[in-house]
Structure formats: structure tokens, C-alpha cells
Amino acid sequence: MFPTVNEQMDLIKRGVSEIIPEDDLVRKIERSIKSNKPLRVKLGCDPSRPDLHLGHSVVLRKLRQFQDLGHQAILIIGDFTGMIGDPSGKSKTRPSLTLEETRRNGQSYFEQATRILSTTNIRMQYNSEWLGKMSFADVIVLAGKYTVARMLERDDFTERYKAGESIGIHEFLYPLAQAMDSVAIEADIELGGTDQKFNLLVGRDIQREYGLEPQVILTMPILVGTDGAEKMSKSLDNYIGISDPPKEMYGKTLRIPDELIYPYFELTTDVSHKELAEVKQQLSDRSVNPRDLKRKLARTLVTMYHNAEAARKAEEEFDRIFVQKDVPVEMEVFPLQIQNGGTALISLLTEAQLVSSRSEARRLIDQGGVSIDGEKVTDANAPLPTKKEFILKVGKRKFLKVVRP
């Protein structure tokens, strides 16, 4: 029923950053084969930001591989911490989510995750189920199993401590809470990004404390965002969402810096070892225009999350707009209200929400960022064309078809 140990390890090791400890993993797999029992592979999810992007896909894809090998995927929705509200770091005390909201987000997370995961051997659990039942005494007992010194080993704690920044006591509790998830579901393996390494390791210690066999931890590289600098995240707006419409997904991909072409191929697509090596070669000897590799990457991604036809169309549209400098085939239509005065263009820009303030509209016009039917508008007070409809372009890629009633 299960592939052999070697076959399994071969697939599992692909693209991972670390497996700790590797021989324990081998042992667990051997035992799973012998007893014909799937391993429980855990992945924790944060329900406060339910929009999944390629960054999440890296670890989800790894989880999918475990499923394909016949193992059991367990998604833990961290609704408990979501309900408390996590004021850690810079983010001002995040309003706590209600139970309803966490459920809704959890559901949405699940739906998106199953664009990558198989729905057959998957389980989703909310951690409030067990964390919510713990008494204060239970928490103190749990807290007693770890020490401040060990907590401070975590990189970001060390740094913040040295820098004299605040660290809330509850922040020490989160790794422990996460560890309790592993205890509750008796995880065999826990996946996470490399930035999760510490938390995952705490899980091992705490499982041991509760008399369980420690989980094997498996970390995946962190995907750099489209800005080429920071970790991909929605709040930094440097992400490619797995639910992004084809055109957007294609466009965003083509806009990534060249250095990301290889890592993106490696971490977010299924291309074979051979193709990967080829890409690497082509990038280093410049035998292929990096743009073409990027186009291939973009097509691959759109095909994965949509389909080949969508990818073809997205590429066509992209070329149309940016290579031929033409306008999109379809664009949003804005019915023009009756306006008077010479500032109608500014009003139009704000009303259509293409800019956030009138000052911004003026600024854009002054800088040549606005055009009507391909003609740059330089005078903010120029009247709008009187024709029945015209095309407004704002910035590099915002188009609007304006029609008169």
C-alpha cells in the first residue's frame, strides 16, 4: 500500500530545508509501512489572514506529497489564539476574532488549501477544542515545562530582547500552545517554514513531557515575496495569491525580479529536477532571455491554479497591454455622471476610486500618469472628452472604460 522507505524519503526530502531528526523520520516511515498505518502530518494555520498565497503553497505542497504517499494530513486552525487576539510584534492589538469569524476563516482556509491538498486523507481541527478547555492550573503546569532561557533562544526573542523591545508574556505561551496541538493530535510530523523551527522544536519537547513520541519536524524554505526582499506576505503586498485571477497572477509573476525565477520554479511548481537544472543553467549562462523563463513560470503557475487555456489568454492579454501598448480586451465600465466645471477629470478619478484623494489625482496628472484614449493628459482642469465613451488609463495598469449616459 505504501511506497518503499527510499521512495518516500526521496520525495519528502525534495526542496526541504531541514528534517530533524532524519533517522527518526525513516523509523516512523518503516513502522508505518509495517503496521500499514499512515503517519499523522500536522500543519498549523493562522486563521486571521485567510488569503493563501504562493508562500503558503510551499508548505502545503509538501503536505500534499505526504498525502500522495498515503499519509494523513491534519490542518490545525489556530482559532484559539485568534479569539484572544495576538498583539505581538508591531501590529496594534488586533481585534479579537469572534468564534464565528474564526470558523468562517477556517472554512475559507480549508477551501483554498484544497486547491493544493487532496480532500481524501485530510482532517481539519480547531485548536480551541483542546486549548479552550485548559484551566489556568493546566497552563501553569504547561508553562513549568519550559524555561525562560530556552524561550530566549528563539532568534526573534533574542533580538528583540537585546534591542530593548517589549516581549509579552503571552508570546512565550504561543509556542507552548502550538506544542499542545501536537500533543492533542499526537502528531508524527509537523511541517512549517524555517521561521517556525523553534516552535516546532518546542513541540517535540512538550510531547515528550506528556509521554508521547516526539514529532519529526520538517521545515521548508521561506518564499521571498515579489519585491525580492521580504518574506511573501499579504500585509507587505508582495504576494501572488493562489486565488488571484489569471491575468493578475500572470502579471505579478512577470514582474518579479530575475533572482526569484529559480526559487519560484523550485518551490512553487512541479517542474522536474531536469527542467530545474535547465533553468538554472539558462539563467547562469544567459542563453535564454530571463523574460522568457519568467513567462514560462507565469504560464506554469496560472495553469496550476486555473488551467492552460486561462494561462494562454493571460499571456495574450499581457502582451496586448504591455508589449503592444494596447488596451485590455475587457475592462471595467464606469458610467459617467453629469458633471460640470473643469475639474471633472479629478472627480472622475476619485469617484471611480482609481486614486485615494483629489490631491493624488492632481499629482498623477501633473506627472503624466493619466491618459485618455492614449493621449497623456497634462492639464488637470482640461474638460473631459464629449464623446460617448473613452478609455482612461491611470498609472501603469489601471484601465477604465468611461461611458456617458
Added chain:
RNA sequence: GGGCAGGUAGCGAAGCGGUCAAACGCAUCAGACUGUAAAUCUGACGGCUUAUGCCUUCGGAGGUUCGAAUCCUUCCCUGCCCA
């Protein structure tokens, strides 16, 4: 509980009675160049019917002053040291 140092625009960080909507850097946006890449250059970067004009901002609330981000009072928040 005591002492000290801080809280300035998305972030970092100047300013310490008028010339401050607030230097500078980063991020961002627009333009040029390109492969809508990178790098580079130019400009913008609180809001308003664009105006050598007005309005709202420098943790909160009061106060002193012709005038406050800058001085005083008080409150809140953060860090460090001592207990």
C-alpha cells in the same frame, strides 16, 4: 516602589519656541530607460474647488505664549537601571 531614557508621517530617524505639513534614509507611487525585471535618472509622497491660501497632524487631555512638535501640568504607553 525609586531613578533614567523615550513615544514625530507606512517604517527608521532629525527637529527642542516662530522661517515646520515637519530635514534625511527606506518603502511606495508616477515619468524616462527596459524585458511592466534589475540598476540608474527625474519628480511626487497629510487633506482641500492648486492656492506665494485654508484645514488637520508630531502618544492623550489641559495650560503658558502674539505664536508650541518644541515650555509647564497631568494621564497613557515602552525600554533600561536600582529595590
